[in-house]
Amino acid sequence: xxxxxxxxxxxxxxxxxxxxxxxxxxxxxxxxxxxxxxxxxxxxxxxxxxxxxxxxxxxxxxxxxxxxxxxxxxxxxxxxxxxxxxxxxxxxxxxxxxxxxxxxxxxxxxxxxxxxxxxxxxxxxxxxxxxxxxxxxxxxxxxxxxxxxxxxxxxxxxxxxxxxxxxxxxxxxxxxxxxxxxxxxxxxxxxxxxxxxxxxxxxxxxxxxxxxxxxxxxxxxxxxxxxxxxxxxxxxxxxxxxxxxxxxxxxxxxxxxxxxxxxxxxxxxxxxxxxxxxxxxxxxxxxxxxxxxxxxxxxxxxxxxxxxxxxxxxxxxxxxxxx
Amino acid sequence: xxxxxxxxxxxxxxxxxxxxxxxxxxxxxxxxxxxxxxxxxxxxxxxxxxxxxxxxxxxxxxxxxxxxxxxxxxxxxxxxxxxxxxxxxxxxxxxxxxxxxxxxxxxxxxxxxxxxxxxxxxxxxxxxxxxxxxxxxxxxxxxxxxxxxxxxxxxxxxxxxxxxxxxxxxxxxxxxxxxxxxxxxxxxxxxxxxxxxxxxxxxxxxxxxxxxxxxxxxxxxxxxxxxxxxxxxxxxxxxxxxxxxxxxxxxxxxxxxxxxxxxxxxxxxxxxxxxxxxxxxxxxxxxxxxxxxxxxxxxxxxxxxxxxxxxxxxxxxxxxxxx
Numbered sequence: 001x002x003x004x005x006x007x008x009x010x011x012x013x014x015x016x017x018x019x020x021x022x023x024x025x026x027x028x029x030x031x032x033x034x035x036x037x038x039x040x041x042x043x044x045x046x047x048x049x050x051x052x053x054x055x056x057x058x059x060x061x062x063x064x065x066x067x068x069x070x071x072x073x074x075x076x077x078x079x080x081x082x083x084x085x086x087x088x089x090x091x092x093x094x095x096x097x098x099x100x101x102x103x104x105x106x107x108x109x110x111x112x113x114x115x116x117x118x119x120x121x122x123x124x125x126x127x128x129x130x131x132x133x134x135x136x137x138x139x140x141x142x143x144x145x146x147x148x149x150x151x152x153x154x155x156x157x158x159x160x161x162x163x164x165x166x167x168x169x170x171x172x173x174x175x176x177x178x179x180x181x182x183x184x185x186x187x188x189x190x191x192x193x194x195x196x197x198x199x200x201x202x203x204x205x206x207x208x209x210x211x212x213x214x215x216x217x218x219x220x221x222x223x224x225x226x227x228x229x230x231x232x233x234x235x236x237x238x239x240x241x242x243x244x245x246x247x248x249x250x251x252x253x254x255x256x257x258x259x260x261x262x263x264x265x266x267x268x269x270x271x272x273x274x275x276x277x278x279x280x281x282x283x284x285x286x287x288x289x290x291x292x293x294x295x296x297x298x299x300x301x302x303x304x305x306x307x308x309x310x311x312x313x314x315x316x317x318x319x320x321x322x323x
Numbered sequence: 324x325x326x327x328x329x330x331x332x333x334x335x336x337x338x339x340x341x342x343x344x345x346x347x348x349x350x351x352x353x354x355x356x357x358x359x360x361x362x363x364x365x366x367x368x369x370x371x372x373x374x375x376x377x378x379x380x381x382x383x384x385x386x387x388x389x390x391x392x393x394x395x396x397x398x399x400x401x402x403x404x405x406x407x408x409x410x411x412x413x414x415x416x417x418x419x420x421x422x423x424x425x426x427x428x429x430x431x432x433x434x435x436x437x438x439x440x441x442x443x444x445x446x447x448x449x450x451x452x453x454x455x456x457x458x459x460x461x462x463x464x465x466x467x468x469x470x471x472x473x474x475x476x477x478x479x480x481x482x483x484x485x486x487x488x489x490x491x492x493x494x495x496x497x498x499x500x501x502x503x504x505x506x507x508x509x510x511x512x513x514x515x516x517x518x519x520x521x522x523x524x525x526x527x528x529x530x531x532x533x534x535x536x537x538x539x540x541x542x543x544x545x546x547x548x549x550x551x552x553x554x555x556x557x558x559x560x561x562x563x564x565x566x567x568x569x570x571x572x573x574x575x576x577x578x579x580x581x582x583x584x585x586x587x588x589x590x591x592x593x594x595x596x597x598x599x600x601x602x603x604x605x606x607x608x609x610x611x612x613x614x615x616x617x618x619x620x621x622x623x624x625x626x627x628x629x630x631x632x633x634x635x636x637x638x639x640x641x642x643x644x645x646x
Contacts, residue, residue, distance in 0.1 A: 026349070045598075047598045048598055052598060109595060268635050271600050271635055271638070272432060272600075272633075272634060272635055275368075275370045275371055275375060275599055275600040275601075275631035276598055276599055276600065277594050277595075277598040277599065277600065278598075308598035310595075311595060312591050312594055312595055312642045313642065313646070315594070315639070315642070316638070316639035316640075316642040316643055317639075319635045319636065319638070319639040320639055323636070
């Protein structure tokens with residue numbers, strides 16, 4: 001890697017760029033959850049972020065750093081959903097033309113929202129086509145700046161601002177559970193955690209069916225898997241990023257996995273008891289914390305909820321499928 | 324009526340009793356909603372209140388005013404759900420024995436929560452039995468204090484503290500839409516509104532199938548209807564309260580009605596766009612505001628969301644039934 005890894009200073013700089021643009025999302029508590037876990041649980045609700053997910057932070061930070069020439073030419077990105085909306089909304093705010101590759105089976109709500117922000121959407125097949133290659137090719141042929149979904153210093157530094165806000169609001173934590181796909185949120189969160197709460201155990205959580213980062217973490221090098229089939233559509237990444245993995249190796253303590261059924265249990269808990277909508281990927285952190293409850297007694301634990309973008313047809317189907 | 328009607332001073336006294344006990348619930352905004360309505364919409368989220376509904380405010384206020392003899396003897400209440408939980412939780416906090424009559428078809432989540440707070444629950448048939456008579460009889464035979472669900476000065480004064488918080492946070496409003504069953508929330512809100520925002524138009528909203536208050540309001544006297552069949556289970560009251568109606572007649576500007584289908588549209592909007600769970604009754608205010616959108620252009624409008632207690636089986640069923 002030619003460039004130096006981003007640091008906590010980059011997270012602070014991102015926070016300054018996002019000031020007044022991103023929402024300072026709420027930190028939510030639940031007596032029921034605290035009682036069940038015998039712990040103090042702090043839930044950072046990025047489902048209440050603009051466009052419904054933390055991804056806005058990284059997308060906006062990356063676009064806000066572009067110069068005038070880059071802005072005029074435009075940006076290209078690919079995403080199963082939330083990064084698409086993040087780039088589309090950020091481009092809309094900054095008046096930058098945006099082209100987004102989205103899988104044909106992307107959630108209708110995410111597709112509609114991305115188009116609603118004025119981005120040009122091009123479909124691709126999630127299981128047979130390489131979206132990164134498609135986006136890179138278009139960026140070369142049309143002179144667009146490619147904004148990758150996670151493996152980029154500015155993107156991951158932006159994502160770290162959610163954890164930054166959490167620590168600023170609640171102080172140090174004993175453990176922090178973070179949803180994990182390509183590692184943008186986890187690596188950014190780790191930069192913030194190590195600076196503001198050095199003894200905090202940092203746990204990344206991915207779907208059991210797509211445990212590429214757990215495998216990579218144990219092996220010490222990146223492992224690529226087939227695109228996993230899981231309801232956590234934001235964590236269907238076949239391989240962790242190169243930059244994000246360097247930070248994860250250095251700063252993260254462990255990688256846990258959870259099943260789709262456990263994700264739906266957490267979705268139901270959030271909805272019924274905390275009255276909030278969380279998409280399956282956003283439930284990774286709670287589902288893992290519930291699994292690890294015995295080791296968390298008496299501790300102060302943070303959970304980052306990554307997003308809440310799911311349409312009600314899909315949500316209801318999941319509730320019916322996993323009763 | 325022998326006793327004087329409660330006033331804004333009673334709402335202020337209730338707020339003092341609830342300080343540090345009830346949550347100061349968030350006031351939520353949505354750019355999408357503002358754009359669609361061409362108005363500034365402020366949503367007071369009582370679904371985030373303790374036990375998931377505004378009812379905690381009135382229940383706790385009434386129980387907190389009991390003397391030691393009354394507390395030792397215990398309380399009795401009846402409710403399709405949220406008042407049951409409100410009295411049960413308040414009794415739990417104040418260490419008062421509580422007996423609650425709940426209909427056999429009450430939501431399983433509400434039943435479980437009420438029992439979870441330690442209350443004794445007795446079932447009754449919503450369509451054939453008079454719950455108020457059952458509760459009154461038991462109060463006489465066992466010396467319990469009967470806490471009615473809405474038609475009581477201390478209950479409605481407590482409910483008014485939600486609107487009190489809303490006005491304190493956002494200032495005066497042009498219009499306030501309030502969910503309406505027996506009139507506790509509406510009459511309490513009206514006391515707060517007339518004191519803090521005298522020119523605010525106050526609109527109560529009930530289900531079209533159960534428009535007893537609209538009929539009563541037009542006729543100038545209370546009209547009793549058969550228990551209405553509507554998904555808004557918190558508004559299945561056959562007749563408005565005597566005390567609440569006096570305040571409604573004096574202070575409320577209009578009563579609107581909405582259909583079950585419009586309620587589900589609002590539930591879907593809250594879930595998909597604002598990431599929050601609202602029970603059907605809690606959607607009355609938004610559904611009516613959407614219907615009245617043309618008359619609200621450019622205005623500053625408050626909506627009170629009454630509660631969010633619905634289990635996911637029922638929620639999903641409604642999403643499927645009203646696509």
